Amino acid sequence: MVEERRLAVLRAIVEDYVATEEPVGSKALVERHGLGVSPATVRNDMAVLEEEGLIHQPHTSAGRIPTDKGYRLFVDRLTTVRPMSAAEKRAIATFLEGAIDVDDVVRRSVRMLAQLTHQVAVVQYPTLSASTVRHVEVVALAPRRLLVVLILSSGRVEQRLVELQHDLADDQVATLRAQVNQAVVGERLVAASTALRSLRADGPDATGPGEVRDAVLDEVVTVLVEALADHSSDQRVVVGGAANLARAGEGFDTMLRPMLEALEEQVVLLKLLGEATTGGGVTVRIGAEGPVEELAGTSVVTAGYGAGPEALSSLGIVGPTRMDYAGSMAAVRAVARYMSRILDESGS
Template identity: 65%
Template sequence: MAHDERRLQVLRAIVQDYVSTNDPVGSKALAERHDLGVSPATIRNDMAVLEEQGYITQPHTSAGRVPTDKGYRLFVDRLSAVKPLSAAERKAIERFLDGAVDLHDVLGRTVRLLAQLTHQVAVVQYPTLSRSAVRHLEVVQLTASRLLLVLITDTGRVEQRVVECPVDMAQDDVADLRALLNSAFAGARLADAGGRVPDLVDTAPPHLRALVAAVSATLVETLVEPGEDRLVIGGTANLARTALDFPGSLRPLLEALEEQVVVLKLISEVDTGGAVLVRIGEENAHEALTGASVVSVGYGTGDRALGGLGIVGPTRMDYPGNMAAVRAVARYVGQLLAES
């Protein structure tokens, strides 16, 4: 066990040095820079075993070693703790996000902040409508036979639809329709709300039946069809700093970020327990991301994740620092949305 623990210390030292210097790490440098309590010869033996087990590898041109995906994975799995952010960093998060005026602004600020804190590409998924609930349905009469239907969700999403009604409407009827819709749908999960529409048409009071029938198709479409799942992305320029970490080309990764589908899938697969997920290199199961790591977490209100946020960068990254930043920002965004 002592051997394994010591080898883990050697691996930690290699990861830390390689992340900070981008130079392959040799046993001599490890012995000089870290108080590992053993001779350079023992460190060399430990490195030989780590290499044999696939945790580190030797680049062709160098005598030093670099961590493999498997090595980073062990390092992340054995982190004793994610280092907490400093009070100043937490204050900066609060100050930066508190000025936001609406959901779009919150998410835009979130990616800029995450990109600054981590020096990586930051990505935030818009809250998915399927996880949202109806906060309010507003009905506005535009003309004698035209209504504007506005759905406001508890995640700050707003969906608007114009409805042509075959009947002329009295103002009182519009007010009654608004009251009826809100009593039927307020607080309902979007995933369940669409199924209530047919019952509403059947049970509506006689003077509203034609109106409810007229808005029913639009209601189903607004409630059931989630608005397009989207990502907000910031800090792509940070990839230029780490271009050397992607030996082939940055192009596949940039294309994946632009097309969003691959990254959206990774970011939206969040752990409902609120754990920070780390996917390293080939664990991302997409060739565009083989040289990259994705650090992500769900954000939301209470115990309900509304979407995912995180960062994408090279596998050679500061995992403890980035995991802390992603977690802290997600917590704060969740608080903001709970208050809004």
């Protein structure tokens, strides 16, 4: 019971300090949180928490503020991530579902995260190298012209025109479409490219005489391999809400310059986001736990997103260690889930 009471005191200190930016005293804790014990007991608990390195006194006669270790214990003891309210869920859904393409989804997600958390939002584009082929559509626009549409699990859609040297009938186009999809659907990009290069029809000629069939396959394979090879968005990261740093509060001034410099470096941002995680999990790295030494005064909350069970990329928020962890974790998880759903629907 004593241990639980001290955890309740730590939780109250974290919540009050995040809300007020002021060191927290024992009397204020008793008045605000109804801990059911005297200020003297709370002072004793605070002394123990300080000995354990969970809180500290910034200057003489001041109250206490959490340390990185204290924030870590606070986050680890959150039994569940606080659910978003119905109004917040509707706002996220309405805002994100109005997107017209993947670029718009990413831009909207950054804005939404920054608005919900009042921190800097970072969203990595869906990673193509981790994507799979969802479907390939082959449409005859004319007897000698095909439209080839490549749809990836990341939500990306590529269209290519193929000019043919020979006429193709509708049934031949349908057979060609089936052959290509059988070879690549469900495959990652590298494996799909390999499958396309080795694709040769078995059995009776499906598109006419052998040389006609091979020529059509070669043309279709060429444009699809080119589309699969374009990995230009793998390392793209979008940032929003940098203006929130101006409201980070006293004590964060020394972090502004390294934070702003980091926001200009894609490599640093990718390190901050870390590896995409699956299963809807949220990762919180506090202070020196982060991968960038210069940003040891910040915390990073991230989650993976993507169509299907496997995460394609990451998104998250970066801000001072004095942040609303419960609210930030809920917002990051919610936006990641909505992005996953939108990408899944766009590729279906």
